[in-house]
Amino acid sequence: MFAEAEADPSLSRDAFKKQETRLRTALVKAQYARLEAAERALVIVVAGIDGAGKGATVNLLNEWMDPRHIVTQGFGLPDERERQYPPLWRYWNALPAKGRTAIVFGSWYAPLLFEGARKHPDTDRLDALASSIRHFEEQLSANGVQLLKLWFHLSPKAQKARSKRLLASPETAWQVLPEDLLVQRHFDRLRESGHHAISRTDSPHAPWVVIPSADDNMRAVAAAQAVLHALQRGAIRVPAPGSTPAIAGRRKVLDKLDYRANVDKDDYENRLGDLQGRLARAMRDPAFRQRSLVLAFEGQDAAGKGGAIRRVTQPLDARHYEITPVAAPSPHELSRPYLWRFWRRLPRLGRVAIFDRSWYGRVLVERVEELTPAPAWKRAYGEINDFEAQLVGHGAIVLKFWLAISEAEQLKRFREREKSPYKTFKITPDDWRNRRKWPAYLAAANDMIARTDTMGAPWHVIATDDKRLARLQVLEHIVETVEKALGRG
Amino acid sequence: MFAEAEADPSLSRDAFKKQETRLRTALVKAQYARLEAAERALVIVVAGIDGAGKGATVNLLNEWMDPRHIVTQGFGLPDERERQYPPLWRYWNALPAKGRTAIVFGSWYAPLLFEGARKHPDTDRLDALASSIRHFEEQLSANGVQLLKLWFHLSPKAQKARSKRLLASPETAWQVLPEDLLVQRHFDRLRESGHHAISRTDSPHAPWVVIPSADDNMRAVAAAQAVLHALQRGAIRVPAPGSTPAIAGRRKVLDKLDYRANVDKDDYENRLGDLQGRLARAMRDPAFRQRSLVLAFEGQDAAGKGGAIRRVTQPLDARHYEITPVAAPSPHELSRPYLWRFWRRLPRLGRVAIFDRSWYGRVLVERVEELTPAPAWKRAYGEINDFEAQLVGHGAIVLKFWLAISEAEQLKRFREREKSPYKTFKITPDDWRNRRKWPAYLAAANDMIARTDTMGAPWHVIATDDKRLARLQVLEHIVETVEKALGRG
Known part of the structure; x- marks a missing residue:
């Protein structure tokens, strides 16, 4: 799943420039077509290895598309207010209207990824979390919210090199967050956790796309391409659930x-x-x-x-x-x-x-x-x-x-x-x-x-x-x- | 201001019954006319002596009118979330749409009334609070929100008698709240605080009405009459503020x-x-x-x-x-x-x-x-x-x-x-x-x-x-x- 991304592929500046114009034009066109039809909202989940350039990519998407119709949402640990409601409450509340796009950091995957990255994950809890995510995403997909999930990935070596490069200059050092520096120590576990989460929650109606992130150009083009593809895609039929059985003795x-x-x-x-x-x-x-x-x-x-x-x-x-x-x-x-x-x-x-x-x-x-x-x-x-x-x-x-x-x-x-x-x-x-x-x-x-x-x-x-x-x-x-x-x- | 209310006037059952039909019919009619025109919202502030039957009156208004177009809002001390914003934030957020009615307990008067009831009120703070209330209400009135403020009042004797009557039976005792029992000890101060608040914030566009509350029938009819009058009334022109002066050196x-x-x-x-x-x-x-x-x-x-x-x-x-x-x-x-x-x-x-x-x-x-x-x-x-x-x-x-x-x-x-x-x-x-x-x-x-x-x-x-x-x-x-x-x- 991550082999290609960990090969750290790159894209030359010329190749990038050629793609850029095509992608920007197509993205804006697709975004406007979506707005006009207003049939579905698009929710883009951003996840992956810390220090892989997630934030930079989201900035880029906002630059390449019309940012007035995109809302970027970042969720941290639930605050006092959020803890008063079921865990998915804050995500439900923040759903974008049909035609519009939301980009979500700190999504409903956070507890699953966190549990999966522990030394000895609780497999029952992993099962329960993955199952609740599948239900949630199925329900959104069936009710007019399209999902796209991006996993930003790169080799441990490239992750380290990127942080080092940014830290080298005072003008870019602030881009490196404390959590980025912890990645090296636990890379295997983070990879394993991502692998588990993706394989348990990948589906035609809520697909994961792995974005090779070592090279800025490659990452930008891969992410933009994935978003474009999602915007252009017609609705995927969510498999009909088995009909809900009647409860014994409660008929009529x-x-x-x-x-x-x-x-x-x-x-x-x-x-x-x-x-x-x-x-x-x-x-x-x-x-x-x-x-x-x-x-x-x-x-x-x-x-x-x-x-x-x-x-x-x-x-x-x-x-x-x-x-x-x-x-x-x-x-x-x-x-x-x-x-x-x-x-x-x-x-x-x-x-x-x-x-x-x-x-x-x-x-x-x-x-x-x-x-x-x-x-x-x-x-x-x-x-x-x-x-x-x-x-x-x-x-x-x-x-x-x-x-x-x-x-x-x-x-x-x-x-x-x-x-x-x-x-x-x-x-x-x-x-x-x-x-x-x-x-x-x-x-x-x-x-x-x-x-x-x-x-x-x-x-x-x-x-x-x-x-x-x-x-x-x-x-x-x-x-x-x-x-x-x-x-x- | 409170002399009439403290005389504890009452209304006979027959007189009440006669008024009831007339008031209910007129209230519903006025409510629907307002909804249809959708020109202004009505916000009813409920305040007054504790244990005067405020809650019962609000229930009655909901029974006499169409409760689907009335929202009753109760505010307590600001919670952790509310304290993150300016004090009026929660009231702004809760404003009803044009045509609709909100009834507000624990309104923006709470800090003013509380300060005024202290043994030695801080007069600067009282001035500042009253002034900020006047600004707020002026702004609402000028922007399509009509205000009506009800002060429920009765004599200390009647207040005591009412709590005692309710406490006498287990079926009604729960209606008496701890704060109702504290009223007696500080009645003079509470009256003084109300008097001060009313005289500083009464205006044609945001009038106070004192509701004699000792007798259930009288209280119901007086409150319903005040609401009816407000619903039927045309918009009051808010006095135009002096034009905002240009700041020296900032012209053009x-x-x-x-x-x-x-x-x-x-x-x-x-x-x-x-x-x-x-x-x-x-x-x-x-x-x-x-x-x-x-x-x-x-x-x-x-x-x-x-x-x-x-x-x-x-x-x-x-x-x-x-x-x-x-x-x-x-x-x-x-x-x-x-x-x-x-x-x-x-x-x-x-x-x-x-x-x-x-x-x-x-x-x-x-x-x-x-x-x-x-x-x-x-x-x-x-x-x-x-x-x-x-x-x-x-x-x-x-x-x-x-x-x-x-x-x-x-x-x-x-x-x-x-x-x-x-x-x-x-x-x-x-x-x-x-x-x-x-x-x-x-x-x-x-x-x-x-x-x-x-x-x-x-x-x-x-x-x-x-x-x-x-x-x-x-x-x-x-x-x-x-x-x-x-x-x-």
């Missing part, structure tokens, strides 16, 4: 709901106060400062999402929760993978995020209204499970509610809303239209629950014909789950 | 530039390396971790902004700087005050933000192309000076560059760009159009420099007919300013 759960149970008003007030008090206390438990709470509310129109959410937020400190109402995505949201906007609204540790409708729109309204092609929403079950698993893995408590109303009760509430002077805003032609598609939405919801009701992030189906009982049940699930997670009561 | 500085100086290539390479080395070392100085660097680049087309920026970034660590190319604002940027998008791209401590064009577009392109009415861009000089003063006050090192090219040299570079296969992208019909407006842009730039060349954030005018010399001068100004600020050399 919505078909057998009992809507008749109810609670009387006095009982309701008492139990509500009790549950809200428990929630208030749990949220102020010091143990919660290392956790977070994510609540997703879905359900038919008029099933009482808003009312239920208000009963949940009443006992919360306004500084500690955020409600995100989810409607159709805006243009700048549409230009990123559909989960992007949800990643941006995740709670930090000690906080609560409430979604009034959620990422499940992908397999509900987008499916039923045919806003998204079938392969994309079918793939979403797995993507969503993976997303929620990352949250749970980072300490989030995740609950999902499907608020179910009977057809008759919904009709009654629609009529009431039409009559009430201050509730008419809650009823729109869309609501009546959705009602006519009742069976299609119900089928979509049944499938959704069957495929995404996971141990870590379970669905709670609540019949809401009696609003009061429904609110108590929502609170009860939250309170019990949170108390359990915090080791209370 | 661009008219007397000498474009002939130059540097030879060898000399250039040596000095460039030396300056980049000094910059690299300064940026890695531990003292810089408590500072930040903000660079704004303006200048005529083809004056070499991109090339100069690249020479500045070469010695920087990619993880520590960000270049923001500034073009026409996007729709979600247009729906906030024009400085909003720049507040969002400020550097945290230890970082560098480079703006390739900047907030000065307000008084350059927006003025010359008549995209913004004259009163708005004239007001901008003062708003910009205030913005930069906040950055400098928080430790940022701010430099602004005007790269000036002669008309003849610009024509030469335009022609070269047209001929170069990889530079044609840099030349557009806009560039030729701007060139024909040369005198208008020059006049705007002269005015801009004369009015915003402040001690803390000076303009550096650089003649760029010789690109190399220009790059050296840019670097030299940065290096010298940074070294001085860090106490180096």
Whole structure:
């Protein structure tokens, strides 16, 4: 894999000059074509041996292309803020819009490369890291983000010579970083780690390209050529994942709901106060400062999402929760993978995020209204499970509610809303239209629950014909789950 | 000011019920009218005596209006991330879009109220805080954000009684917060502090309304009425500030530039390396971790902004700087005050933000192309000076560059760009159009420099007919300013 690069090939000045004009012209042209089409973003991962000229190459790419449409992102060790979220959060947040290019230093490969370069790497951890990277890149590729990964490589001798040459003059010595000087001592391990990472994560949709880096001209041309090739390439079809299996016993759960149970008003007030008090206390438990709470509310129109959410937020400190109402995505949201906007609204540790409708729109309204092609929403079950698993893995408590109303009760509430002077805003032609598609939405919801009701992030189906009982049940699930997670009561 | 509220007026259940329907209907109607017009955002500041039912009222407003278009924001003491930016940064970041409503707890009044409630308040600090609030609110009001400030008030007796009532039952006891119980001991001071804050910051464009809060019904109706009134009200004209005076000796500085100086290539390479080395070392100085660097680049087309920026970034660590190319604002940027998008791209401590064009577009392109009415861009000089003063006050090192090219040299570079296969992208019909407006842009730039060349954030005018010399001068100004600020050399 590195034999060619370690032969330290070079390119004469004349050969370079000839290539330069061709490459610059083609790069700019390809960049503009990409911007105009705005079908895919390009993310270029920069990795490789330290002191191989990565930074210089990125400067060159910015010079050869139109830098206003390229963003260069450097990530270091996660800072205090970043540690409050799952590890991939910062990369999700920084995704460029379709048509644009991002160059990433300190990418999601850093932990894998670091582990691989240890004296005795933990192979389980290597496996887990490589697997999570493959999932991430597959998901990006399938959702409009093209990946190109550059590995800058050269022989140990050339690496040493380059640092020495730069250090020789005060005008260039600053280009040599402390880590560059450590490379020599561990070259074999770094090479081995790179080899492992590349072989485990190379794929047609997210290819690695090794850039021979000993010679400035060769490195520049090889990198530019790789970027050009990526810009010009059409979308690579990401292999469709196996369809997400339905979970045993969860098929069509919505078909057998009992809507008749109810609670009387006095009982309701008492139990509500009790549950809200428990929630208030749990949220102020010091143990919660290392956790977070994510609540997703879905359900038919008029099933009482808003009312239920208000009963949940009443006992919360306004500084500690955020409600995100989810409607159709805006243009700048549409230009990123559909989960992007949800990643941006995740709670930090000690906080609560409430979604009034959620990422499940992908397999509900987008499916039923045919806003998204079938392969994309079918793939979403797995993507969503993976997303929620990352949250749970980072300490989030995740609950999902499907608020179910009977057809008759919904009709009654629609009529009431039409009559009430201050509730008419809650009823729109869309609501009546959705009602006519009742069976299609119900089928979509049944499938959704069957495929995404996971141990870590379970669905709670609540019949809401009696609003009061429904609110108590929502609170009860939250309170019990949170108390359990915090080791209370 | 508080006499009426401390009389603890109440409203009967019947009177309340009558008001409720009217208010809810009118609130929803006004909210939707506002959303449709999308001319102004409404920011409601919630303050007052703790334990007066602020939280309950905000819940009620969310119930009475369409909560999907209201965002409730709670701010506590600034966290580690927030402390990296000027104090108002987090409020700027959270501004709602036009048409929408934000309710703010823990607003920019917190430091003023806290200082005012001390046993011996520092009157200089009180003055400074009140003055900075007035500036902030004036600026928001003038730029499409309407303000309403609610002060929840009641007698000490009623406050005590309310906490006692809630504490009596386990179902409501959690509503009483520790700070509510401290109110009694310091009631006089809290009242005095509120009185001071209100009298110093009440204005037609950002009015305070005192809400009698002892009685739930009265409090709800008074708050809803205040919000309704605000939603229905037309824009209040913010008094035009006195025009920003030109700084002595800075009038028409661009008219007397000498474009002939130059540097030879060898000399250039040596000095460039030396300056980049000094910059690299300064940026890695531990003292810089408590500072930040903000660079704004303006200048005529083809004056070499991109090339100069690249020479500045070469010695920087990619993880520590960000270049923001500034073009026409996007729709979600247009729906906030024009400085909003720049507040969002400020550097945290230890970082560098480079703006390739900047907030000065307000008084350059927006003025010359008549995209913004004259009163708005004239007001901008003062708003910009205030913005930069906040950055400098928080430790940022701010430099602004005007790269000036002669008309003849610009024509030469335009022609070269047209001929170069990889530079044609840099030349557009806009560039030729701007060139024909040369005198208008020059006049705007002269005015801009004369009015915003402040001690803390000076303009550096650089003649760029010789690109190399220009790059050296840019670097030299940065290096010298940074070294001085860090106490180096």
